[in-house]
Amino acid sequence: MRRPVQAVLLLLAGAAVLHISLLTELWLRYVKEGLRPYLIASGLVLVALGVLGAIRDGLPFFEGLGSSPGASEADAGGRPDSPARSSRAARALPGGSEEQGHEHGDSHEHSHGHDHRHGPGVAWLLFLPVVALLVYAPPALGAYTAARGNDKPVAAVAAFDPLPAGEPVPLSLSQFIARVQQDESRAVARRTVLLTGFVTPAGGGDWYVTRLVVSCCAADSQTLRVRVHGVPAPPADSWVRVTGTWHPDGTLGTAGAVAGLDARAVRPTAPPVNPYWDNVPAL
Amino acid sequence: MTEVAPVRERPRGVTAPVRFGTGAVAVLVAAGVALSLLDHPGFRAWETIAVALTVQALPFLLFGTAISGAVSAFVPERVFSRLLPRNPALAVPVAGAAGVVLPGCECASVPVAGSLIRRGVTPAAAFAFLLSAPAVNPVVLVATAVAFPGQPAMVAARLVASLVTAAGMGWLWLRFGRPEWLRMPARPTGHRTGVSRWEEFRTGFQHDFLHAGGFLVVGALAAATFNVLVPRSVLDAFAGSPWLSVLFLAGLAVVLAVCSEADAFVAASLTGFSPTARLAFLVMGPMVDVKLIALQAGTFGRAFAVRFSAATAVLAVVCSALTGWWLL
Numbered sequence: 001m002r003r004p005v006q007a008v009l010l011l012l013a014g015a016a017v018l019h020i021s022l023l024t025e026l027w028l029r030y031v032k033e034g035l036r037p038y039l040i041a042s043g044l045v046l047v048a049l050g051v052l053g054a055i056r057d058g059l060p061f062f063e064g065l066g067s068s069p070g071a072s073e074a075d076a077g078g079r080p081d082s083p084a085r086s087s088r089a090a091r092a093l094p095g096g097s098e099e100q101g102h103e104h105g106d107s108h109e110h111s112h113g114h115d116h117r118h119g120p121g122v123a124w125l126l127f128l129p130v131v132a133l134l135v136y137a138p139p140a141l142g143a144y145t146a147a148r149g150n151d152k153p154v155a156a157v158a159a160f161d162p163l164p165a166g167e168p169v170p171l172s173l174s175q176f177i178a179r180v181q182q183d184e185s186r187a188v189a190r191r192t193v194l195l196t197g198f199v200t201p202a203g204g205g206d207w208y209v210t211r212l213v214v215s216c217c218a219a220d221s222q223t224l225r226v227r228v229h230g231v232p233a234p235p236a237d238s239w240v241r242v243t244g245t246w247h248p249d250g251t252l253g254t255a256g257a258v259a260g261l262d263a264r265a266v267r268p269t270a271p272p273v274n275p276y277w278d279n280v281p282a283l
Numbered sequence: 284m285t286e287v288a289p290v291r292e293r294p295r296g297v298t299a300p301v302r303f304g305t306g307a308v309a310v311l312v313a314a315g316v317a318l319s320l321l322d323h324p325g326f327r328a329w330e331t332i333a334v335a336l337t338v339q340a341l342p343f344l345l346f347g348t349a350i351s352g353a354v355s356a357f358v359p360e361r362v363f364s365r366l367l368p369r370n371p372a373l374a375v376p377v378a379g380a381a382g383v384v385l386p387g388c389e390c391a392s393v394p395v396a397g398s399l400i401r402r403g404v405t406p407a408a409a410f411a412f413l414l415s416a417p418a419v420n421p422v423v424l425v426a427t428a429v430a431f432p433g434q435p436a437m438v439a440a441r442l443v444a445s446l447v448t449a450a451g452m453g454w455l456w457l458r459f460g461r462p463e464w465l466r467m468p469a470r471p472t473g474h475r476t477g478v479s480r481w482e483e484f485r486t487g488f489q490h491d492f493l494h495a496g497g498f499l500v501v502g503a504l505a506a507a508t509f510n511v512l513v514p515r516s517v518l519d520a521f522a523g524s525p526w527l528s529v530l531f532l533a534g535l536a537v538v539l540a541v542c543s544e545a546d547a548f549v550a551a552s553l554t555g556f557s558p559t560a561r562l563a564f565l566v567m568g569p570m571v572d573v574k575l576i577a578l579q580a581g582t583f584g585r586a587f588a589v590r591f592s593a594a595t596a597v598l599a600v601v602c603s604a605l606t607g608w609w610l611l
Contacts, residue, residue, distance in 0.1 A: 030335035038342035122497030144324035216545030217339035
C-alpha cells in the first residue's frame, strides 16, 4: 500500500472511530461503555497520523503536493512498467496470498535498501471494518447469539432489600433471576414484576425475554433469559416490556427454581441505547 | 477475504489512479456482497463480532505500535543491554516478570516484542515478555479476581502458570530455536543520521500500525467465524471428563480469541467445567489464539508463528494442568 493511500486509510479509520465513539453512541454495540475515551483518543491519533501523512506524502491524485523529500518522485514520476513497480503491485494484494505478498515485499526491500514508501499490503483489509463502520454500522447482537450463547451466572446476593411498594415492581433480569433462585424470604412470590429485554424464540412457540451482557467486547457476550408463559411470541429481536408473576417451577428461593414469568401483558418498546446493559426498566 | 480477490487480476503496470480506483472498487464490491447477505442473522452476528473485536483491539494496538515506534526511534540499543542480564538464560525470566508493566491485552504486546528484538534484545527474552505481558499485568489480574470472587487461588494459579509457561518458552527458544524461523519483515529501524527522529517515529508507528492492523482484521474475521459457528451448548458434552475438558477449554480459548482483560468473565461463566480446565482457558487465551497467530505471523513470519504457537499451546496445557493440580 502506497503512502498516499495509507494517509487516506488512516483518515478514514480515524473518522470511523470518531463516528462511533464521539459523534454517535454506536460504540455501545461493539465494546464496553468504559472504552469510549480510549476510542476517542485512538480516533484523534489516527486522524493526526492521516493529516501528517497527507502533508508529508500527499494524497492519491495529489501526490506532488507532499512535502516529504522524494515523496513524489518515486510514485508520481515513476516508470510505470518497471519491475520494481510490479513487485510493489504484487505486494499491494490484500490478504489473499499473504505469503507470496510478504516474500515479495522482503526481497524487494532488501534489494532496494530501505525504501519504505510502500507499506504492507495486508493493510488493505483494514478498509473492511472501516467502510463497514462508516456506511453501515453492524447491528447489536440479538436473538441469534442469545439462543446459542452460554448463560451468565448470576452473582450471589448477600442480602436482599425489601421490594419497593407498588405494582408492578421493575427489576433487571439478573435481579429477577437472583430473587427467584436465592431470596429465601420469597419476596417475589405473588408480586407483579416488570422486565424488559428482547425476544428470543425457543421453538414450539415458547420464548424468552433476553439480555446479552458484555464484559469487554461483543465477542464475549453472555445471556440472561427468563422464560415467558401465556403470551404468544412477538417477533424475534423485538424489544418488549413484560409484566407478570413468577411461573411456579421448582422451589422458590432455591437454586432449583426456574426463572419464568406468567405474563399478563407484553408491550413493544424501543431498543435501549446501550444494548448490553441489564438495567432496571423505568415504570 | 475472497471478496476482494478481483484486485489480483489487476494488469501489471497500470497507473496509480487506476490502481487506487481498482482498490476502491474492490472495497465497494466487498461491501456490496456483504450488504446482500445481510438478511441472515448469523451473518449479522458474525459481522458485529468481527467489527467488535477490531474496535476493541484498536486502542491497544495503537498503544503497542506507538511504544514500538518510540522504542525504535528514540531508545538507544545500549539501554536494553544494561537493563537485562547479560546471560540470556537469566534474561528470560527477568523479561517475563517485566511483563507486569505493560497494562494492556495481547494486541499491544506483539508489536512491542517485535521492536525489542529489533533493538537487540535476545529473542528468547522478548518472547517471554510477549507471552507473559498480556496474562500477568495488574489490569488482567484484577479482572480475574473480580470474575472469581472468593477464589484468590485462581488469580495465583493464573499468575504462576502464565509466568512458568512464558519463561519455559523463552528457555525452549534458547535451546531449540533457530534464527531462520524468525523472518521479521523489513521496516524503518533505528535512528539514521540526517533523518528527523520524529519523522522516523511517525513512519515507523504508521507502518507498524497498518501492518499489525491488517493482521488484526484477519484474526478478527477468523475468531468471529468460530464464535458464530461453535454453539456453546456443545461445551456441556465435554464438561464431564477431566482430561478432555482441559484440552477442550484450551482449544476454545484458541478459537474464541477473547481479549485477556475479559476472558476471566467468560471462564467464570463456564460453570460446568473443573477449575483446572478453566485455568487452562485463562493461560492459553492470552498466549495462543487465532487473532494472535495472525498478528505474530505478520510480525515474526509464518514459519515462526506456527511452530511457536504450537509449542506454546502444549506447554500452556501442561503448566495449567500441573498448577491446577497443585493450587486449585
